[in-house]
Amino acid sequence: MAVIETRGLTKRYGRVVAVEGLNLEVHEGEVFGLLGPNGSGKTTTILMLLGLTEPTSGEARVLGLDPMREPLKVKAKVGYLPDQVGFYGELTAWENLRYTSRLLGLPEAEAKARIEEVLRRMGLWEVRDRKVSAFSRGMRQRLGLAEVLLKRPKVAILDEPTLGLDPEAAREFLELIKGLKAEGITVLLSSHLLHQVQEVCDRVGLFHKGRLALLGTVEELAQKVLGGGYEILVEAGPGLEAAFGELEGVARVEAEAGRYRVLASRDLRSELARVAVERGALFGLALRRPSLDEVYAHYFKEVAHAA
Amino acid sequence: MRREGSPWTGLWAVFFKEMADHLTGLRMRILEGLILLSALAAVYTGTQTLRQTVGEDPYLYLKLLTTAQDPLPSFVGFLSFFVPLAAIALAFDAVNGEYARGTLSRILSQPIYRDALLFGKFLAGLGTLAVLLLALFLLVVGLGLFTLGVPPGGEEMARAFLFLLATLAYAGVWLALGLLFSVLFRQPATAALAAIGVWLFFAVFFPILTDLAASALLLQADPFDPESQLRQANLALWISRLSPNTLYAETLTAVLNPAVRSLGPILITQLEGAVLGTPLPLGQSLLLVWPQLTGLFALFILLFTLAYVAFQRQEVRA
Known part of the structure; x- marks a missing residue:
């Protein structure tokens, strides 16, 4: 079953074409990599899948839902880790996740249990009471993934998840992504760090100037x-x-x-x-x-x- | 295209988070300190003056709020100076601050609409100001009880609450302006400067301009025709009412001083049979300032709507 499906998805900003005629299918349980140089339309595609940007034409289906018409249902099941994810620096890691759990509408007890679970899983439980402003880039990124998992998502969309991480932190982060796959979560990740993508992705799509130039496994490409x-x-x-x-x-x-x-x-x-x-x-x-x-x-x- | 789901989902989560931020934030502490100090000073001088005349005035507490003694302005004067600043300080980085911290796309990827974020932020700002104003007001009344030793009357309190409501509407205007600029400008500093610029314009330059306009208009009137003079005077007044500051000042005048019967020029024939100096009942005073209050609310709804539309059309990515 296709978890993410787009047909002729197009986004124009005035005369600039960000994404044109995108036809994409991501299957359940796979790790799909969006590749391409900066400005080739990866992030725009992701935002359209989440209903955060309106497509100029074409349509998208995420888990069978239209992100433009039912964005709340889509966003309740799809976790998103933006590139350069930010947190409220004056709040602690725990408080940041608590805010997210409130936005998700989780009941109090359930929220606390889930927050503890995801913080432990990301190895952040010990620093839960530290202000996020004191966090390193790698810790922030892991906190971002913790927030994604807080939702118990069916799909995780990760935008440049390893950008700016040192090699060790990046390797750890890739392991975490593999863990998501093992859990049956479909992962869509965008990156231009190719060797990392190659390591975790089942299939990749290569973007060039807003078009999907190539699609398939690394061997096929x-x-x-x-x-x-x-x-x-x-x-x-x-x-x-x-x-x-x-x-x-x-x-x-x-x-x-x-x-x-x-x-x-x-x-x-x-x-x-x-x-x-x-x-x-x-x-x-x-x-x-x-x-x-x-x-x-x-x-x-x-x-x-x-x- | 119809979207499904309620735009209010998550509103209260945003509201409580923002409110907590405001109330614990250093910015608010500084403002609170400033307002508190000036209010205490104003009330102190007010009571010094009033002590000599206690018992002669049925509206002692309203006097306490409005009495000024050089060089200090009255409590109300202080408030009308500080409330816009406090409102702008709470709102100027509401939206662009989220962009700058990289939190906006993360928050909006949660199952909420943008509406909830903007409404929540606005309501939190208004709530914070309401708490602040109420606390200040109770403090002033309490101090008054101590120093004057007279309990306040029912109508007096009703007028005082009306005054608080008007102040909140006035604060809402500046809060909405700050919010609008926080959507329009990507740099919080630019937004703050722009909002303070608008405030300065209305506080300092607008009265000068309206004075100039009024004298120019009066020169155009026929010196031997009182009716044309009245028309010109009314026109000048109308122009000055384009400023929220004028609307607020007029509201305060009528609400806090029950003897005020008109906020514009009045003909001697209209005063026939009136007992000058007698206080109006609350309902009549309210009727008098109804247009001003409506104007304030309309302005704040207009500004908020502009901010809302601009925010809805904005791209999420920085």
């Missing part, structure tokens, strides 16, 4: 953009370039003094090894999953060329 979903590094005797290139499924071979970089549409390690052994010697063989960084860089290079 690599297939489409790089011409091969698998990158195999071979160390073998010289002069094997042509022989490798003749194998079925090989998209490209780059050779450099006995080291070969083969892009292929499937895992060709055994075939490559056989060819190498037949014609000489094989010193090393390694499969590398294509990185999203490469896909991204390659795609935008192509786009720039085409323009």
Whole structure:
């Protein structure tokens, strides 16, 4: 079942197009990554899904509800962590969440239990009585996620969740996101930190100038953009370039003094090894999953060329 | 397009949170201190003057509120000076402050409409001012009991409450103005400066301008035709009533001084049979200031509506 669905979703600010003709489907329980450079329409899309910005045309469905007509029902089930999330610095972590629980209309006892649960889960229970103004960026981000969980959401929308975190905090945060997935929460996250997205996302959508340029798993994108979903590094005797290139499924071979970089549409390690052994010697063989960084860089290079 | 769900969802959560912020905030403490000090000073001088005439005036407590002794203005004078400032101080960063802290999109992603946020903030400001005014007023009456030793009368208290209500409406105007500017300007400092600018204009420059206009209008009148002079005088008065300060001052005049029978020029024929100096009953005084009160309420509803519309159309992202 599609948890988030958009058809021809378009947003224009005057003559500037923020999002154009977006068709997107996010399935239940998956982690979907929205990628793209700054200003490519990621945040606008998210705001339209929450009913916080009115689309110029097209429609969106979140959990089968129209965010423009029933924003309260949508927002009751969808947690949102904005980029650069802010809290009331003069209030403590606990008080900030208490305010949210009141806005959610939770009864007193239930609210207290839930606040304790989410603060413990995010490792913030010990600092619950500290003012948020004294919190580090990582703690704020975790408090933001605690607030998202306070809702017991079916969908969590996270906008640039790891931006500005140090590597350790970012890694921890990604673990927390994986935890959401394990719980069955559908996660939509936007980011331009590609290796992190690659680590947690089942599928990604690449935004470019308000349009969804590419959509699929990382392997599918690599297939489409790089011409091969698998990158195999071979160390073998010289002069094997042509022989490798003749194998079925090989998209490209780059050779450099006995080291070969083969892009292929499937895992060709055994075939490559056989060819190498037949014609000489094989010193090393390694499969590398294509990185999203490469896909991204390659795609935008192509786009720039085409323009 | 019809939206489902009540726009009031979450209103009280916002109201209580904002009210708590106001009441515990340093900003409000400073204002409270300022107002309290000036009120005490005014009341002190008022009682000093009144002590000599106790027993001669049936409306002693109203006098206590309005008696001024140089160089100090009366309690009412202090209030009409400080109330706009307090209202602006409570509202100028209501919305842009949420933007600046990055809390707006987080709050609006909770299941509430924007209406609840704006209404809640406005009501919290008004509630804070109401608490402040009531506390001050009770303090003044209590002090009066101590120093004058005369219990206040029923009608006197009714007039005093009417005065509080009018003050609250006046505060509402400035609160709505502060809220409007907090929506229009992204920088809280800009919003505060703009609101104080408007307040200064009405407090200082507007009376000068209306005086100039009045004398210019009077020059245009036919010196041998009293009716044209009256018309010009009425026109000048009408212009001066465009300011909320004038409306408020006129309301106070009639509410706190029962002897006041008219707020504009009056013809000698209209006074035929009137016993000058006798107090009007409360209902008649109320009738007299009804247009002024309505004007104040209308102005504050207008300003709030402008703020509301501007806020609804605003983009959430900073």
